[in-house]
Amino acid sequence: xxxxTSTFVRTEMLPExxxxxxxxxxxxxxxxxxxxxxxxxxLTVLGVAVVAYIIxxxxxxxxRSVWNAGSLSECRQIIAATWGEGVTxxxxxxxxxxxxxxxxxxYPSHLYWRPVLAFALLVVAVAPVLFDKLPRKMLWFxxxxxxxxxxxxxxGSVWVxxxxxxxxxxxxxxxxxxxPVAGTILATIAAVLAPVLWWLFLAGxxxxxxxxxxxxxxxxxxxxxxxxxxxxxxxxxxxxxFSLPLGVMLALGRQSDMFxxxxxxxxxxxxxxxxxxxxxxxxxxxxxNYFLPxxxxxxxxxxxxxxxxxxxxxxxxxxxxGGLAALxxxxxxxxxALGLDYWKAQRLIIMPQALKISIPGIVSTFIGLFKDTTLxxxxxxxxxxxxxxxxxRASTDWKGIYWEPYIFVGAIFFLFCFGMSRYSMYLESKLxxxxx
Amino acid sequence: MSEAIARQIDPSQMKxxxxxxxxxxxxxxxxxxxxxxxxxxxxxxxxxxxxxCGPSGSGKSTLIRCINRLEEHxxxxxxxxxxxxxxxxxxxxxxRSEVGMVFxxxxxFPHLTILENLTLAPIWVRKTPKAEAxxxxxxxxxxxxxxxxxxxxxGQLSGGQQQRVAIARSLCMKPRIMxxxxxxxxxxxxxxxxxxxxxxxxxxxxxxxxxxTHEMGFAQAVANRVIFMDQGQIVEQNNPKEFFNNPQSDxxxxxxxxxxxx
Ligand SMILES: Nc1ncnc2c1ncn2[C@@H]1O[C@H](COP(=O)(O)OP(=O)(O)OP(=O)(O)O)[C@@H](O)[C@H]1O
Ligand SMILES: [Mg+2]
Numbered sequence: 001x002x003x004x005t006s007t008f009v010r011t012e013m014l015p016e017x018x019x020x021x022x023x024x025x026x027x028x029x030x031x032x033x034x035x036x037x038x039x040x041x042x043l044t045v046l047g048v049a050v051v052a053y054i055i056x057x058x059x060x061x062x063x064r065s066v067w068n069a070g071s072l073s074e075c076r077q078i079i080a081a082t083w084g085e086g087v088t089x090x091x092x093x094x095x096x097x098x099x100x101x102x103x104x105x106x107y108p109s110h111l112y113w114r115p116v117l118a119f120a121l122l123v124v125a126v127a128p129v130l131f132d133k134l135p136r137k138m139l140w141f142x143x144x145x146x147x148x149x150x151x152x153x154x155x156g157s158v159w160v161x162x163x164x165x166x167x168x169x170x171x172x173x174x175x176x177x178x179x180p181v182a183g184t185i186l187a188t189i190a191a192v193l194a195p196v197l198w199w200l201f202l203a204g205x206x207x208x209x210x211x212x213x214x215x216x217x218x219x220x221x222x223x224x225x226x227x228x229x230x231x232x233x234x235x236x237x238x239x240x241x242f243s244l245p246l247g248v249m250l251a252l253g254r255q256s257d258m259f260x261x262x263x264x265x266x267x268x269x270x271x272x273x274x275x276x277x278x279x280x281x282x283x284x285x286x287x288x289n290y291f292l293p294x295x296x297x298x299x300x301x302x303x304x305x306x307x308x309x310x311x312x313x314x315x316x317x318x319x320x321x322g323g324l325a326a327l328x329x330x331x332x333x334x335x336x337a338l339g340l341d342y343w344k345a346q347r348l349i350i351m352p353q354a355l356k357i358s359i360p361g362i363v364s365t366f367i368g369l370f371k372d373t374t375l376x377x378x379x380x381x382x383x384x385x386x387x388x389x390x391x392x393r394a395s396t397d398w399k400g401i402y403w404e405p406y407i408f409v410g411a412i413f414f415l416f417c418f419g420m421s422r423y424s425m426y427l428e429s430k431l432x433x434x435x436x
Numbered sequence: 437m438s439e440a441i442a443r444q445i446d447p448s449q450m451k452x453x454x455x456x457x458x459x460x461x462x463x464x465x466x467x468x469x470x471x472x473x474x475x476x477x478x479x480x481x482x483x484x485x486x487x488x489c490g491p492s493g494s495g496k497s498t499l500i501r502c503i504n505r506l507e508e509h510x511x512x513x514x515x516x517x518x519x520x521x522x523x524x525x526x527x528x529x530x531x532r533s534e535v536g537m538v539f540x541x542x543x544x545f546p547h548l549t550i551l552e553n554l555t556l557a558p559i560w561v562r563k564t565p566k567a568e569a570x571x572x573x574x575x576x577x578x579x580x581x582x583x584x585x586x587x588x589x590x591g592q593l594s595g596g597q598q599q600r601v602a603i604a605r606s607l608c609m610k611p612r613i614m615x616x617x618x619x620x621x622x623x624x625x626x627x628x629x630x631x632x633x634x635x636x637x638x639x640x641x642x643x644x645x646x647x648x649t650h651e652m653g654f655a656q657a658v659a660n661r662v663i664f665m666d667q668g669q670i671v672e673q674n675n676p677k678e679f680f681n682n683p684q685s686d687x688x689x690x691x692x693x694x695x696x697x698x
Contacts, residue, residue: 337506339533
């Protein structure tokens with residue numbers, strides 16, 4: 001090419017060439033990612049050392065796993081016989097023998113099918129919520145699932161969950177009736193008040209009456225018989241399902257111009273966030289009894305669930321408030337200018353965006369809530385981690401077993417929490433429409 | 437500025453009915469203790485195209501935002517299409533469904549596609565069947581010349597395209613009055629023209645328009661009245677010819693000399 005001329009026209013196009021050898025493949029990757037600088041190199045070496053140390057510590061113990069034994073001492077004999085005296089090994093036999101207890105606690109064993117069925121139906125109910133490719137009609141089942149799940153788990157008269165569900169229908173009907181006559185605000189109040197009154201005063205007698213006419217019932221199971229993962233899932237999933245809507249309402253309440261609504265929301269959120277969950281659980285198990293009329297049989301799991309829901313809802317409210325604050329005012333104005341009323345604007349414009357922003361925070365709260373279900377051990381319920389493990393260790397066979405149950409329970413918790421975390425990442429990337 | 441206008445139309449040829457569309461009388465508004473709008477009196481007839489201009493902070497946005505109650509006035513009367521704006525939610529809803537608004541920053545809904553942006557209000561506010569709403573939406577998208585973008589998201593469009601979508605979104609509600617708050621001032625010069633063209637077309641069809649803008653070329657081309665505001669008051673209003681060639685008040689003269697770059 002003649003560089004002295006300033007005009008230039010290419011006559012031949014250059015063919016594509018493969019990159020120089022050193023710049024491709026594994027060598028390049030290692031250099032760029034692991035040893036790009038002295039500091040990076042040191043950190044790489046340190047990291048590898050830490051991982052190696054952990055593996056060297058655990059691997060031999062894991063490699064000497066015993067799956068078939070009737071007690072801890074038998075386990076130890078087998079380990080000694082197989083790998084020699086003085087070495088340690090993992091005794092998974094305890095899980096093999098006691099897994100029903102880890103899953104079901106003291107739930108009557110001939111009724112195990114009921115929690116299993118409830119869990120299977122839970123998957124069906126949750127699926128359309130998680131994946132919008134599934135038919136939208138399935139959401140109707142998701143809506144009634146709480147009643148179905150409740151009936152399967154606790155049994156008793158079918159009319160109890162039915163009348164409880166009816167409360168929601170009553171709230172909806174009340175709102176629909178009052179909205180045209182008295183406006184949105186009164187309709188909202190009616191939508192809350194009517195079901196609460198129904199549940200407090202009418203649902204019980206109506207359920208009894210219906211039961212005497214048409215007695216359909218499953219064998220009842222008392223809450224104290226619940227335990228293990230049935231208990232953790234019952235509290236965890238109910239908590240998740242109810243804390244999100246309540247949290248959203250609290251976030252909206254905190255943004256509201258209505259003085260009372262605003263102050264109540266702020267007070268509630270700040271109070272709940274300022275108190276340890278354990279305190280709330282103790283309140284649920286002990287103090288509530290003083291406030292309730294004597295003789296009321298207010299189910300302990302229900303009480304715990306209410307506290308867990310309130311606790312998580314306060315956190316979610318703050319997370320969602322962050323999402324709301326991140327929305328430009330123009331979004332509200334555009335919704336107003338188009339004539340959307342408050343609830344429609346919230347539902348169609350504001351919440352979809354605010355919740356999308358809040359997904360990581362919401363899922364963190366859910367994960368926290370799910371793990372915190374183990375705290376119910378402090379109010380005498382048999383959580384899988386400590387409650388059941390202590391029960392297992394109380395038997396002479398498994399006295400002294402330590403790591404294996406915790407690893408097992410931890411692994412199951414990890415599986416579900418990791419699943420939630422991955423799902424939230426999937427959701428975030430799916431909802432990404434801003435193309436920034 | 438006037439080179440942005442492609443077609444010259446003669447505003448005096450376009451008919452203005454004597455039916456009143458907006459009537460504002462003795463209106464005052466405060467932000468806290470700050471008296472932002474002072475004693476505003478103005479009548480807009482159906483089919484009028486009014487351009488509002490004035491220095492920054494003079495209350496132009498506040499004034500047109502009062503007309504669809506994005507802001508609340510404290511004194512006086514605003515009557516839009518025979519409905520007085522009070523705290524009565526029913527009246528507010530009624531007025532908002534008659535009045536379309538286009539914002540400086542478009543305010544499209546980023547989580548919805550263009551088509552969903554356009555059909556949302558007709559479906560949820562007007563209860564239009566979905567198929568019909570889509571048909572109407574596509575009609576207006578063709579009108580603003582971007583039907584091929586229907587299934588994209590706002591974030592994938594240029595500023596000018598987004599603003600045209602915003603105009604189409606308002607039009608889908610079949611408003612009788614359109615408010616524009618500096619619709620071109622967030623746009624690059626080459627996109628201003630496409631938005632102004634859309635607005636001119638709208639004016640030709642007889643839409644009642646109130647437009648806050650500094651595009652004096654647009655004012656000369658389509659407005660039948662220019663209103664100049666300063667310090668929350670209407671200082672001068674006149675037809676564009678008189679307004680630009682023979683301004684009366686000193687404030688107007690100063691403003692015009694600044695904005696026309698003398
Ligand atoms: N929400 C508010 N609270 C308090 N003061 C406000 C508020 N909005 C606007 N103002 C003040 O009111 C005055 C008028 O504002 P407005 O936005 O109507 O001006 P404008 O004429 O549209 O100006 P610009 O050309 O910069 O858009 C300004 O002084 C502004 O600072
Ligand atoms: Mg403004």
